[in-house]
Amino acid sequence: MSGQKSGGNQKSERITFGEFSDFDIPESGGLDRGHGMPHAQDRSMYYGHDMEPQYRSIAVSRSTQFPSSNLSEPLQSVGHVSQKESQLPRNKVEGSDVILGSLLHGETLKPAVNIPDKPRYVGPSHIICNLALDEVIARINSQLAAIHEVTFSFDTEKLTWNAVYLYGAVRCELEISLYKDSEAFMVHANRLSGDGMAFNNVFSSLKHALKATPASPPSPASDPDGWYMPLPPMEPLLQDEALEALRPIIAMAKCSMMDSRTESAKILCDLSSQMDLHPLMSDSGCVVALVGLINEDYQYCNQHALCALANLSASLCCREQLVADSAFLTDLLELTRDGSYSCTEMRRECARMLANLSEGQAPTIVDAVGVDQASSWMRSVETMRDDRLRLHAERAKKFLQPCI
Numbered sequence: 001m002s003g004q005k006s007g008g009n010q011k012s013e014r015i016t017f018g019e020f021s022d023f024d025i026p027e028s029g030g031l032d033r034g035h036g037m038p039h040a041q042d043r044s045m046y047y048g049h050d051m052e053p054q055y056r057s058i059a060v061s062r063s064t065q066f067p068s069s070n071l072s073e074p075l076q077s078v079g080h081v082s083q084k085e086s087q088l089p090r091n092k093v094e095g096s097d098v099i100l101g102s103l104l105h106g107e108t109l110k111p112a113v114n115i116p117d118k119p120r121y122v123g124p125s126h127i128i129c130n131l132a133l134d135e136v137i138a139r140i141n142s143q144l145a146a147i148h149e150v151t152f153s154f155d156t157e158k159l160t161w162n163a164v165y166l167y168g169a170v171r172c173e174l175e176i177s178l179y180k181d182s183e184a185f186m187v188h189a190n191r192l193s194g195d196g197m198a199f200n201n202v203f204s205s206l207k208h209a210l211k212a213t214p215a216s217p218p219s220p221a222s223d224p225d226g227w228y229m230p231l232p233p234m235e236p237l238l239q240d241e242a243l244e245a246l247r248p249i250i251a252m253a254k255c256s257m258m259d260s261r262t263e264s265a266k267i268l269c270d271l272s273s274q275m276d277l278h279p280l281m282s283d284s285g286c287v288v289a290l291v292g293l294i295n296e297d298y299q300y301c302n303q304h305a306l307c308a309l310a311n312l313s314a315s316l317c318c319r320e321q322l323v324a325d326s327a328f329l330t331d332l333l334e335l336t337r338d339g340s341y342s343c344t345e346m347r348r349e350c351a352r353m354l355a356n357l358s359e360g361q362a363p364t365i366v367d368a369v370g371v372d373q374a375s376s377w378m379r380s381v382e383t384m385r386d387d388r389l390r391l392h393a394e395r396a397k398k399f400l401q402p403c404i
Contacts, residue, residue, distance in 0.1 A: 115133075115159060115178065115179070115180050115185075116158075116159075116177075116179055116180070117179060117180050118179040118180060118181045118186050119179070122186070122188050123188070123190065125188065125189045125190070125191075125199075125203050126186055126187065126188040126189070127186070127187040127188075127206065127207050127210050128181060128184055128185075128186055129184060129185055129186075129187065129210045129211070130183075130184045130185075131185070131210065133185065136178065136185050136187065136210065137154075137159075137178070139209050139210055140161060140176065140187065140206060140209070140210075141154065142209070143205055143206055143209040144161065144163060144202075144206075146205075147165070147202065147205065148388075149165050149166060149167040149198075149345065150163050150164070150165050150202060151163065151164055151166075151341045151342075151344035151345055152164070152341055153340075153341040158177075159177070159178040160175060160176065160177050160178070161175070161176040161177075162174075162175055162341065162342075163175075163176065163202070163341070164341060164342050164343075164344075164345070165194070165195075165198045165199070165202060166303060166307070166345040166346065167198070167345075168269045168270060168272075168273060168304070168307050168308075168311075169265075169266035169267070169269040169270045169304055169307075170194075170195045170197075170198050171194045171195065171198075171300055171303065171304070172191065172193070172194030172195045172196075172198040172199050172202070173191075173192040173193045173194055173342075174189055174190060174191050174192060174199055174202065174203075175189070175190045175192055176188070176189050176190075176206070177190070187206065187210065189202070189203045189206065239280065242277075242280050243280065243283075243284050246280070246281070246284045246286065247284070249264050249267050249268060249286075250264070250284065250285055250286060250289045252264035252267075253265065253268070253289035253290070253292065253293060254289065254292070258296065258298040258299070258301070259299070261293060261296060261298075261301055262296075262298060262299045262300075262301040262304070264289070264293075265290065265293050265296075265301050265302075265304040265305040265308065266304050268281070268286055268289070268290055268305075268308045269304045269305070269307050269308035269311070271286075271308075272286075272307075272308040272309075272311035272312050273311055275314065275315060278312055278314070278315035278317060278318055279315070279317050281312065281318070282312070282315070282317040282318045282321060286312075287309070287312060287318050287321045287322065288321065290305045290308050290309050290312075291305075291309070291322070291325060291328050293305035294306055294309070294328070294331065295331075302346075303343065303345075303346040306335070306346055306349055306350055306353070307346065307349050309322065309353055310349040310350065310352050310353040310356075313352075313353040313356040313357055314356055316360070319356065319357055319360065319361060320361075322353075322357060323357055323361040323364045323365060323368070326368035326369070329357075329365055329368045329369050330368070330369050330373070332350055332353065332354055332357075333354070333369055333373065333374070333377050335347055335350040336350045336351045336354050336377070336389070336392075336393055336396070337377075337380065337384070338384055338385050338386055338389065344386060344389070347386075347389055348386070348388050348389050348392065351389050351391075351392035351393045351396065352392045354392070354393070354396045355392045355393075355395040355396040355399070357396075358395075358396045358399035358400050359399055362399045362400050362402070362403045363403050365400065365403075366400060366403040366404065371404060374400060374403075374404060375404055378397050378400060378401065378404070381393045381394055381397050
């Protein structure tokens with residue numbers, strides 16, 4: 001609020017509120033009607049005994065509702081806020097969205113969300129951006145959704161994203177937070193666990209989307225289109241040599257130590273991405289070893305094992321072993337449903353595996369799980385919330401439907 005003397009015969013105090021509302025209080029008394037304020041019948045309401053102006057019932061209330069239509073919520077007021085007042089323009093104060101409420105009636109708006117201030121210490125993985133709040137949120141949501149290996153959950157009250165990157169043997173958990181930073185916003189990403197290179201690439205893509213700094217030429221290790229540095233070509237192994245190399249990995253999968261079993265699932269997951277190795281993995285017992293790991297929820301061992309089996313299900317030689325285990329098929333059907341963001345990518349891989357198995361083995365699957373369970377699962381396909389999960393599930397349903 002600022003005061004200044006206006007020129008002319010009649011002096012007045014000009015009172016300015018924000019950037020859009022101002023009115024004059026003439027020293028002779030009353031309010032200037034030229035600025036839309038009611039005439040003051042009782043000057044004591046606005047002046048003290050010493051005839052100096054007094055400013056009463058001036059409310060500046062903070063509201064952190066998002067301006068965009070898909071994120072906003074109705075304004076929550078302590079008193080009554082007229083429709084005209086609720087449409088007053090918004091300004092930015094200290095990086096947060098505020099609305100100026102009634103100036104004379106003392107009404108204030110209760111904030112639904114408080115944007116936290118920047119913490120005392122932040123790591124190097126942060127971005128300062130001068131965009132509007134709704135634009136920052138929209139860009140982060142859009143960029144995370146564009147990375148197929150990332151699934152996330154957005155907390156609208158804390159303005160925090162919890163995300164998981166899962167691609168085969170590579171898994172990373174990260175948290176993204178939004179803070180006020182003077183007149184701008186700060187987006188801070190924190191790697192909670194998992195692969196550091198995956199985190200770096202997700203952060204780099206967010207940085208590019210928010211356009212916080214000028215774009216720089218990507219390096220091979222941080223290019224979002226090429227997730228890893230290229231490896232030198234490997235000479236092909238003879239079948240006997242390959243079987244000998246797989247034997248200790250399969251032994252790790254059956255070891256009593258969970259760390260060894262988890263590492264074996266990751267190794268087999270990497271190998272399963274090469275289709276030319278599928279017949280060898282099928283003959284060496286890798287499929288059976290991976291099926292034995294799908295219930296091990298230690299360091300996400302089951303997620304890596306299921307991702308490996310989804311890759312192997314693309315080959316006919318591996319499908320025959322998978323459909324022969326009725327207990328595995330029952331578990332697979334239950335995993336092909338909506339779930340938490342932390343296991344969404346794994347469930348998508350399960351749906352892809354079920355679709356691959358159903359393409360040529362639909363009668364065997366229905367006989368193994370039972371008609372009632374298969375019918376119940378097919379009815380749930382239409383209500384699946386995840387689009388990519390539902391896409392694979394609908395393909396599986398197309399093959400299973402004639403067998404019911």
